[in-house]
Amino acid sequence: MATVSPILEHRKHDHGRCTADAISHAREICDAEGLRFTDRRREVLAALLESHVPASAYEVIDRLGETGHRPAPVSVYRALDFLVEHRFAHRIESRNAYVACDRGADCDDEATLFLLCEKCGAAGEASSAALHALIADVTGAVDFAPKAPVVEIRGLCAGCR
The missing domain is CATH 3.30.1490.190 (Ferric-uptake regulator, C-terminal dimerisarion domain)
Structure with a gap:
């Protein structure tokens, strides 16, 4: 039997709770595994969590630039690599884009x-x-x-x- 993320199910989706849960989950996993959940990594995850539509690295940079300083691409790519490696986000190969993992644990x-x-x-x-x-x-x-x-x-x- 498959476990499906709530975004594609018929019930109403609470995106605010989804976002808070994903960031909290990432922080808990990082604390438990001794990983550094830096401000940049949290910001990139939060930018991905703005939508369940996959975003390219440059779309993430644009989202972050709207809230202040536009980060260097290399720092965003490094954060994305970390998030993907630890399954806080996934790379959608066919779209050359990233999406936050919304299934938590x-x-x-x-x-x-x-x-x-x-x-x-x-x-x-x-x-x-x-x-x-x-x-x-x-x-x-x-x-x-x-x-x-x-x-x-x-x-x-x-x-x-």
Whole structure:
């Protein structure tokens, strides 16, 4: 059974709570694992959390520039690399963009599906143990070690259908 992020479900989405929960989750994980959750990393995560529509690094820079000093691209890319490495954000390969992880503690090492709405641009994520097992079977049969099993599915979210 898949675990789906709330953004693509039919219920009303409390974006303020979603944002606060994601930042709190990142801070808790960093504290527990001895990672540095710097101001820049928090700012970049907050910029990603402004929308569930994936943003390019330069869109993140633009968002941060609206609130004051426009950061150097290298500092934003470093923050994005950190957020992706620790699963606080994900890179959407087909869009060359990033989206904050909105599943909190539910984000695990299973295969991740990104459900990408072609109309509004929203991205939701889901995990699937069954898909993870299938990928492990297929890659194991050819002695291939997958690093980041990700599937991107384009379509229409419930709100746009």
